[in-house]
Amino acid sequence: MKPKVKAPSSEITGHVINILKKYSLNTVCEESLCPNISECFSMGHATFLILGKVCTRACKFCHVATGRPYPPDPSEPYRLFLAVKELGLEYVVITSVDRDDLQDYGASHFKRCVDFLKSRLEVYVEVLTPDFMGDVNALHTVASSRADILSHNIETVRRLHRLIRPKGDYDRSLEVLRFYSTYGKPVKSAIMLGLGETRDDLLWTFEDLRKVGVEHLVIGQYLRPSYKQMPVVKHYMLEEFKEIEECARSFGFKEIFAHPLARSSYVRGLK
Template identity: 40%
Template sequence: MDDFSPSSPPAETDTGYRRKPEWLRVKLGTTPEAAETRRTMRRLKLNTVCEEAACPNLGECWSKKHATVMILGDVCTRACAFCNVKTGMPRAVDPLEPAHVADACAEMGLEHIVITSVDRDDLPDGGAGQFVKVIEALRARAPNTTIEILTPDFRNKAKSAVERIVAARPDVYNHNLETVPRLYPTIRPGARYYHSLRLLEQVKALDAQIFTKSGLMLGLGEERLEVQQVMDDMRSADIDFLTLGQYLRPTPRHAAVARFVPPAEFNGHAAIARAKGFLLVAASPLTRSSYHAGADFARLQAARSARLA
């Protein structure tokens, strides 16, 4: 059996969920460090995508005091079929949020921080200005911390939205394509595949020193060759870092899981991606955009240095 031969039955049926395979079972538990991380987030009135997106790695990451902060509130203006974040009309942008993010970073002693956000189609700049303010606050309060951002697509916003963020010079700019183009109408209906791809291409054109990163969820019904075509598209846009993880259905209202992709298949995808020239590839059932982000940033730097040498 080769790496891409399905070794598990369809993940779900019309009558309900199947049990997750062994490779997706995570012990949740808690630790004093995780509880302290939660208290810090609540005290500073910060949201985290770890909680809002029901990330399976929350316990592990929070125990290491790693939390992905979600700025611009906890209500999204989009309604993607895969996402657990609330949808509706968001509240006003919190002017104290950038300082609170910087305080949390300093208090937790983070060497690398990941900042993401909900989509804010209601704002003229899509929230780009708040990203800039957060980056500036982090540079002032925690100058030795490297900064990774995971932004929305800023669709129908001025080109300057991305330009402003790039000018603030985050160390890593991430924007996830999420799935293959064929599935966009049902999985990511408010977005456009080629717009997202061009956003990442624009980042590289504006500042080639910023690492670019993007990811896909597998198990939504995509075909192997479609995944490889997305890899080619990403490399054409000079994306440095690819992440691949298993889609997990947050609630019965969300898109069903078509298949639980076995670890061997993730390994096969990763081998092909490396051969296509990505500086770094993270591929496993539990891989998420910010999972092990600090260690991955060090690996990105080392990979770039080795390639230049």
């Protein structure tokens, strides 16, 4: 059965949207058509999408636009700070589109945004990063920032990875997570169900994630944003999510959030 959510209420989300527009900021909540947008916005929570809203890749599950992005805006860290302050946030998630057009893949811009916030506000910051093409210097730039938690989503199992993420690489994503785990900060990843994976596929992925040091795991249902993206192969029942969560726990993750509407940056997710 397909998960059902309430349509976002303009009354609930209006305040957050007005602040985002005021400071010309993007959120992955809006760009990816997240099903939890109403709940998160009603609680003053948003996952900020930096470095523009045009991606240089075209993953088959994602609704974010693909094309040639504009150069990074040097004023974005300041505008982000103003929005976070006005919203009164205590926990901030910062993510971005892939910027393979940039020399450092946008890593230095990530660091500026994080460090600007942390130097001016008492706020917990999670970064949810692209793979930066596995560039060690770029990864170090972000990992050495003042971010409190380092995240990178594996998204799907090895067998389906090249199909779902044509410009991604399963092993490269694992190496990103392994690299992050050496910095003494919590490391988090997420996987979508419903793209054609098997139980064995999932078990191998859980094992791979634990081997590279992932401690926090989010498991959610893939929901097709539009007809342009991959179709859903299976809608998992809540009971199946509970069973998969129990299987994942046997691998030793510290925290797991498994639910049809779970997303890596969901307000009721892991912190």
